Amino acid sequence: MNLSSFNFLKNWQPENEQFAVVGLGRFGRAVCATLHSLRYEVLAVDRDEKLVNQALTDRIADHVVCLDTTEPSALKEAGLFEFDIVIVAIGNYLAESIITTLNLKEGGVKHIVAKASSEVHVKLLKKVGADRVVFPEREMGCELARSLTRPRILDQFELDPDHSIVEIAVPEKFEGKTLAELDLRKSYGISVLAVGEPSNLHINPAPSAQLKNGLVMVVLGSNRDLDRLPL
Incomplete structure (x- = not known):
């Protein structure tokens, strides 16, 4: 779903909300850039130093941190447990995605949105506590079909x-x-x-x-x- 084009939602933006985005692939970067352009406070996280440095260069978030999100202590130290909403955008690494989601839920994050790469991934993310699971490839296919019909x-x-x-x-x-x-x-x-x-x-x-x-x-x-x- 294209958040930047969903114009009417901009009129109903909640106030004082902070977001953390875990995973800086194409999907994660797009989420970061869109939220940042809407003037929300965004923390971007990835374990790949190159992706972290690129996010810093492109200024797509307020803060960017390099850490291993499968380690609960690292998440706590970085303050991710204090965020209102965390988006887990690690769609292509099944184990890392699931462990990160579980760590965040056990750490007390109120709302977790997680990206899935398959139907099985969707089910697993829901079982470990994801409040909402998005499947971008499927959603884009449905959106294209709707736009044509x-x-x-x-x-x-x-x-x-x-x-x-x-x-x-x-x-x-x-x-x-x-x-x-x-x-x-x-x-x-x-x-x-x-x-x-x-x-x-x-x-x-x-x-x-x-x-x-x-x-x-x-x-x-x-x-x-x-x-x-x-x-």
Whole structure:
């Protein structure tokens, strides 16, 4: 999922949140750079000194540390147990990924997001305590399929396997009508969170808000109900 393009989330950024990212491969670097650009405090970690030095040179995080995350004492000394959210981006090293996730959970980290490289990896990460597991390759494939078959969906954030928040261009069928007239909760089982231009969304729009060509909607619902929205 492309965090930098998910524009409407920027309006709801939580305050005073710190992130640590373990693993500075392509995925980890992208997460670091995006969070850092959104002005969150980010600690980047990797055991490869070359990757650490590159992150320092590129300034993709506030702090960058070289350490072995399979050692609980090293994690504690670096202060990772004190972070609100830790992203374990070690997708290609199964044992290191699992041990790191387990160490962080046992160290008291509130929320751990871990990258998986296979379905088995997903199951193992969940068993050792990952609060959320992402499988970028699978998610990118699903996103491509959606973009080809439902082009009006501009972006999608999966809350769980069955529910999502989506940003969608106003369907032609809805143009000229108000939210009260459409009654989307009754007709489609979805909730409208925001309406407006892509760069100027109005959160919690009034029932009298009229939908027009060129506007976008941010809606919440089950994936089954969202799929019933007109193209």
